[in-house]
Amino acid sequence: MRLQEFWSRLEGQFGSMRAHSVARDHVFAALGGRTAVDAIEAGLPVRRVWLAICEEYDVPAKDR
Numbered sequence: 001m002r003l004q005e006f007w008s009r010l011e012g013q014f015g016s017m018r019a020h021s022v023a024r025d026h027v028f029a030a031l032g033g034r035t036a037v038d039a040i041e042a043g044l045p046v047r048r049v050w051l052a053i054c055e056e057y058d059v060p061a062k063d064r
Contacts, residue, residue, distance in 0.1 A: 001047040
């Protein structure tokens with residue numbers, strides 16, 4: 001998954017404003033206690049970050 005696709009899916013799922021809040025403000029245990037943005041900047045695969053968000057927010061399987 002590319003970073004552009006990540007942001008597109010995130011905004012599609014949560015809306016533009018909330019997507020950025022989810023990515024920058026929410027700390028995910030599955031990402032080592034990091035935000036999504038911090039995890040991506042630390043080099044975690046974007047797909048792994050996306051799936052952590054999906055698990056945390058119960059995103060339907062068809063949208064993952």
